Amino acid sequence: MKTSRLIALAGALTILASWEMACRVLAIPDFILPMPTQIVSVAVSQAGLLLPHAGITALEVLIGILISLAIAVPLSVIMFAHPSVENTIAPFLVASQAVPVFAIAPLLVVWLGYGIASKVLMAAIIIFFPITVSLLEGFKSCDQEYRILFHLMGAGFWKAMRLLYWKWALPHFFAGLKVGVSVATIGAVIGEWVGAQQGLGYLMIQANARLRVDLVFAAIMWLSLMGVSMWLFVGFLERRVITWKQL
C-alpha cells in the first residue's frame, strides 16, 4: 500500500477512535450519539433490514443519474452549438437551482406519488445542473487555435464535436459527474423523508421517531458507503476513458 493511502487510513482511524473515546469518557447516552463500534455492529446485525431499503435508494439514485445524463448531455451540446439557446435557458437553469430541493420535494410527492418516481426525479434535478454546467464549460474551454485548425480542415460542428470538443470536455464532464453522484443521494433521501414507504430516508425518519439513533447512524453509514462507491466508480471510469492524461 502506498504511504499516502496509509496516512489517509490512519487519519480516518484517528477520527473514529477519538469519537469512540469521547463517547466512552463523557458517557454520552446511545440515543444522543452512539459510538462508531455500536453503529458498525448495528449496521451489520440489522443488514437484513437496512439492505433492502439501501437497494431502493441506490436504484432511485442510479435511475436519477441516468435520466439527468440523458437530458444534460444533449442540452449542453445544444447550448454550445447555439449560444442564443444558452442565453434563453441559462436564467431558468440557475433559478431552478436557487430553489431549495426541500421546497419542491412535497410538490413532487403530490404529483408523482409515494413510489420511487418522485425520488428519482429529485435525484435527477440535483445532479442535472453540475453535469450540464461542467460539460458546457468543458466545450467552451477548447482553445481557439484548435477551433481554427478544425475550421481550416473544413470540419463542421458535428465532426468537431465528435473529434475535438467532446474529448476536450471529458475531464470537465467527469468532474461534474463526481460532484453529481456524491450529492445525488441527498435528492433521493429528501424525497423519502417527505413521503415514502421504503428507502434509507424513510427508514431514518422511522428510526428517529423511535429514538433509534443507532439505526439512523447505521442508515447514514450505508448511505455514505453508497456515495463513496459511486464516486470511486466514476473515478475508475474516468481513468479508463481519459487514458491520455496519465502520461
Next chain:
Amino acid sequence: MLKVSGLCKHFGDLAVLENFNLTVPRRGFTILIGPSGCGKSTLFNVLAGVLPPENGEIFWLEKSLPHLGKKAAYMQQKDLLLPWFTLLDNALLPATITGSDMTISNTKARRLFKRLGLEGFENYLPAETSGGMRQRCALVRTLMFEHELVLLDEPLSALDAITRTSLQSLLLLLQSEFNKSILMITHNIDEALILADDVLVMSKLPMRILEHLHLSGPKPRRLKDPELIEIKEHVLSRLQDELENENL
C-alpha cells in the same frame, strides 16, 4: 498564386491592416518578418477566415475568395496535436474530416512518416514523444491537407536550436518535394534568410511592406555567406529604424 489587395482591418480605433497588399508566388517560399505586434497574426486570421476583413480582396489562382479556409493548410508554433489520438491518427485528421479514402490516406501518411523521420512512432501518443517529433507530425498533418497553399505561423519558434535546424530542412521539403506555395511568419531573421525566396520586411502598425528582398541560390542557405551577412545587417537596421520611430 496568392494575391491580397486593399485589405483593411481595425480593432476599434486601432488600424492593424490599412490597404494592405501582398503577393505570394506559386510554388514560392515567402516569409514575413517584422516587429512583434505588427499585425502578422491578424493577417493570418483574416486570410484563414477567422476574422472578417472590413475591406479588400483575396485572390487564389486568379479567383476571388472571401477567405482561404478550406484552401490553405495551417501550421503554427504549437503543434496542435490532439492528445487523445496517436501520431498517425493526428496526421490522418484532415482525411478523417473530409471523408477521404482511408486506405489511400493511411498509405500516404505512413510514407510521410518515413520521409520525415517518424517511422516507428505511428502509434505513440503525442505526450509520449518529443517536441521536435510532435512538430514533425504537425508537418505531416499539414501535408495531408492536400491544399497547395500553406500558412506557417512561426512554426519552429517553440523548438530548441538543434531541433530547429533539422526541421528547417524539412520545411524546405514542402516546397521542393511537395510543390507547396508557402507563406510563413517568423521573428527569426536567420531562419528567413535560410529558407525564403522572398523576404518581406514589415512595418509597425498599420502593417505595410517596408521592403521586398528577393533571394536566390540553393537552399538551405549558409549564414556565413558574406552576401547573406550583408543582407541580414540591412534587414536588422530597417527593423531597428522602424522601432526607433515608434519611440519618438
